[in-house]
Amino acid sequence: MTCHPDSSHHLNVHLGDGLYAALQERCRRTGESASHVIRQALADALDLEHHTIYQVSTSGALVQGVYQGCVRVAEVLQHGDFGLGTFDGLDGEGILLDGTCWQACGDGTVRQAPADALAPFWVATRFSADHREVLKHVASWGDLTARLDGLRDNANLFVAIRLRGVFERIRYRVACKAEAGVDLVSATSAQATFELENVAGTLVGFWTPSFARTINVPGYHLHLLSDDHRHAGHVLELQSHELSLELHRENHLQLVLPETPAFLNADLSGDPAAALARAEGDHR
């Protein structure tokens, strides 16, 4: 075993014919590299950051208008390949999918987020589904969340959620850049909303237990990224004939708190749940 200055390590491991053939077969089937498959399997076996949420700042701080970015996108990518968030100054909506970070902008465009972009709030994980099923005839956001509620066996663990399919109808919003100190309810009252029909895409997000409402958005929080990467935002309402659902249970939270003056001086003692429901829900 050799140790390199870039802190990556090279292992020389002997594999039997059976294991080696299985590895080759897996790579052929999925297109993954052998290194990727081995790293993933080792992380799984050692339970390394596997059911961990890496989070930047808190929902309570966001409600108070603490929008100054404190962690770079490149750093978030070190801790997850899946998640959502926002950017410095509440400048749009963030989507992290398959290791790429996207920024939905207030004018409706989508771009790959620059690695040095700063995030004031972010939730990320290494997504690895531990439950899969197909949801047919999803009539609305309320219908979707009721069905997801029915699949959950407890109210106290976080869940990462990935949904893929064609949305016959989907409504989403994109936050527009806000002045520092403007609270989240006021800032999102000026948000841009978009409605699309028959768009193929993925919803990326989380279910957060009620007890964690000062940290994350309680309940369901999902962001859309269309397959063509042209449409993205915070989902408000939807309808779909068929969605592939994947759930990933999370029992470990790594919380990174900003040391910005705004965060240090914010009063975070209140319960932000009502303000979050107003700022993040659909009130058309």
Ligand SMILES: [Zn+2]
């Ligand atoms: Zn959102």
